[in-house]
Amino acid sequence: MANLARLARNGDLREIREVLCEYDVPGIVDELERLDSFARAVAFRALPKDLALATFEDLDPPLQRELVEELRDEAVTELIADLDPDDRAGLLEELPAGVAARVLSGLDPREQAMTTALLGYPPRSVGRRMTPEVIAVAVDATVGEALTQVLDQERHAETIYTVAVVGAGRHVEGVVSLRRLLVTEPTTPVAEVMSEPVTVRASQRQEAAARVVADHGLVAAPVVDDERRLLGVFTVDDAIRVLQAEEDEDVARSVATNPLRRPYLSTTILELVRSRILWLLVLIAAATLTVNVLDYFEDTLAEVVALALFVPLLIGTAGNTGAQTATTVVRAMAVGDVRFGDLPRVVGREAVAGLFLGLSLSIVGFLPASLVAGRDVAIVLALALLVVCTLATTAGALTPMLARRLGLDPAVVSAPFITTFVDATGLIMYFLIAQAVLGL
Amino acid sequence: MANLARLARNGDLREIREVLCEYDVPGIVDELERLDSFARAVAFRALPKDLALATFEDLDPPLQRELVEELRDEAVTELIADLDPDDRAGLLEELPAGVAARVLSGLDPREQAMTTALLGYPPRSVGRRMTPEVIAVAVDATVGEALTQVLDQERHAETIYTVAVVGAGRHVEGVVSLRRLLVTEPTTPVAEVMSEPVTVRASQRQEAAARVVADHGLVAAPVVDDERRLLGVFTVDDAIRVLQAEEDEDVARSVATNPLRRPYLSTTILELVRSRILWLLVLIAAATLTVNVLDYFEDTLAEVVALALFVPLLIGTAGNTGAQTATTVVRAMAVGDVRFGDLPRVVGREAVAGLFLGLSLSIVGFLPASLVAGRDVAIVLALALLVVCTLATTAGALTPMLARRLGLDPAVVSAPFITTFVDATGLIMYFLIAQAVLGL
Helix, strand or coil, X not given: CHHHHHHHHXXXXXXXXXXXXXXXXXXXXXXXXXXCHHHHHHHHHHCCHHHHHHHHHHCCHHHHHHHHHHCCHHHHHHHHHHCCHHHHHHHHHHCCHHHHHHHXXXXXXXXXXXXXXXXXXXXXXXXXXXXXXXXXXXXXXXXXHHHHHHHHHHHHCCCCCEEEEECHHHEEEEEEEHHHHHHCCCCCEHHHHCECCCCEECCCEHHHHHHHHHHCCCCEEEEECCCCEEEEEEEXXXXXXXXXXXXXXXXXXXXXXXXXXXXXXXXXXXXXXHHHHXXXXXXXXXXXXXXXXXXXXXXXXXXCCHHHHCHHHHHHHHHHHHHHHHHHHHHHHHCCXXXXXXXXXXXXXXXXXXXXXXXXXXHHHHHHHHHHHHHHHHHHHHHHHHHHHHHHHHHHHHHHHHHHHCCCCHHHHCHHHHHHHHHHHHHHXXXXXXXXXXXX | CHHHHHHHHHCCHHHHHHHHXXXXXXHHHHHHHCCCHHHXXXXXXXXXXXXXXXXXXXXXXXXXXXXXXXXXXXXHHHHHHHCCHHHHHHHHHHCCHHHHHHHHHCCCHHHXXXXXXXXXXXXXXXXXXXXXXXXXXXXXXXXXXXXXXXXXXXXXXXXXXXXXXXXXXXXXXXXXXXXHHXXXXXXXXXXXXXXXXXXXXXXXXXXXXXXXXXXXXXXXXXXXXXXXXXXXXXXXXXXXXXXXXXXXXXXXXXXXXXXXXXXXXXXXXXXXXXXXXXHHHHHHHHHHHHHHHHHHCHXXXXXXXXXXXXXXXXXXXXHHHHHHHHHHHHHHHHCCCCCHHHHHHHHHHHHHHHHHHXXXXXXXXXXXHHHHHHHHHHHHHHHHHHHHHHHHHHHHHHHHHHHHHCCCCHHHHCHXXXXXXXXXXXXXXXXXXXXXXXCC
């Protein structure tokens, strides 16, 4: 909305409010994400209070931080007090320590304690994202008693649809859905209707927990400590957010950029450049390998200039083939379809697939290549395609799996790195084949 | 589990059952997905009946189809009768028409009617994924009456946590959560506690509906027709599945492969090759452009062979820069951060970012390049990097946005195509700059 940006620049709060109030909360969030940070703060101030609270809650933490920096102290305290404990922990992490401390001290003691507890968990762990406001019923209660306990705790709970059943020391014995409680005879013991609990650990990575919630089709999962004591609850809406953030990151890393961690239009050009330049420098440094290879084979190249004609096509094809494999394997690892133990199987499959692909491309490319550059160079190209495609798929499968084994994010070392590696080794193969076939 | 594959080959059903029963349902699904289709059928037969039903429900439709083809007719009818109507529609779509008709005729009339209704919606529409088993209460009911109506319909409902409030002709007037109903005084009219309904349309694309559910943090959304009459409900677990399938597809398309639509290890090598070969052929055909360009500038190349040294580095960098932009923009469009109307803004930002990136790379690369190939060629390379990076980011932003406008999936024409295009145009720039600077 260029319109909204203009209204914000003119400070026309009444009109901004009218425009924004035609949207629902996700719509308002969308619109705010498209403004620069100054205009966003102006537009935000124009929102009626209840909408402002709901909107603030749904903004990405970096945008929340910017807003907090633009607003007056009282407004900030109120906004932050109104967040769920997990969202609050996410925001406080973003804020400069001084501001975070001031905000924390403005909370009531109960909220303060919950937020501090969450901040004690490692970043990106489930502990940071759970809400401690979980509903629990005693394992020796009847269904009727359990329902009463649920409704008693309702005011302070994020969800009441998934109920943890706990024994001594808040040890989680089972889970029962509110639905089950409602359709069961009130005198039945809870222990008889509860099911084996699907729990997540507070110290676990958020992404792993989110996949558990998604794979089991849950509305929420109880969060436990290592002794399986109840700490909180991790809900499906948080799981979706985690999965989407993870996806954003994987997509960014697959083309060697740092994740922006905020909506595209809310980034500055400088942030875009910063997210990309480092990796480009690394890749260009790696690409100097290709300069060395060509330099080494300069005599061969000078003798048969026609060889140079096919260099971009050959390394382009190798790069595409390698990227296909790397991205497929990275994705299969991310969704849990492939584990490290599958390495021999995966590499074997991909090597064979690469051979097939190289063979097909060689056959299709042979005739056109001989027309352009003669039969001999065409033979060189065909053999090179065969070797290079096999090399590319093998490297494309091996690299991400080994990276994961070494504790690196496989996405970081994927497609662009494999492309650059395959460029250099592919060129070596090409010239070695040329020397052999052409007798240079 | 090589172990499980071996047991399946030996047909050792009792041991297979023991191994599989140590997993929960998502675990069993994981294990089955790693087997070939014969072993999968054997292992599946070893499952106790209740686990078999639950497992079958969670398999991808292509794997369900293969199982159905391996099992006896009575077993199949039973499995399919037990599926939710939306899952059943998904499977029937996969089956050969004759088998589908036989399966349909084996269902009881109520289930048959529901399934046929779902199959009437276009593929990938919400209608195919919703369940018609939705809970509705009358808008003129009290909260107490509504609760009774909910519990009366419970047995046939997929979820009872989101309740549609309907008026005359099942027109959706609002939505109320079960939680709200439970904590409200029973004599209060439902109309007073219901909220503005967030609905999705049966004819809408599944992905768009899934984003609505995700963005609003819903457990379920009522599905309506174009007159806003209640047809069914679309639940968050289906929304997650849709988003993940969409993500699988986008990832595949981003490196020019066709989506596998099934877990990696359950595909054959031939299927892997098939998913990639077509696009590789298209890309290699496009790459012949680079052969033409080099052919055209062969004299320049023969005169200054040092120019050839930097060809892979230059086009590699251009490709990486273009891929970064294209993938970032495709993702921003997919999550709704960028729309077609933003085209001038996006292209402008990316062109400036490209200029910055090119400038930085030129500055860093100049000294090393002059050491290898002399000052003049280094000047050519620096200027070429500047031009080519700007070209790459601009093309990377423009292509996916125009593709979307033309009704194509932007992911299909993204990174690899842009890379190939930028390879060819980048080479032209490089040689034109070389001719100008070196006075050839």
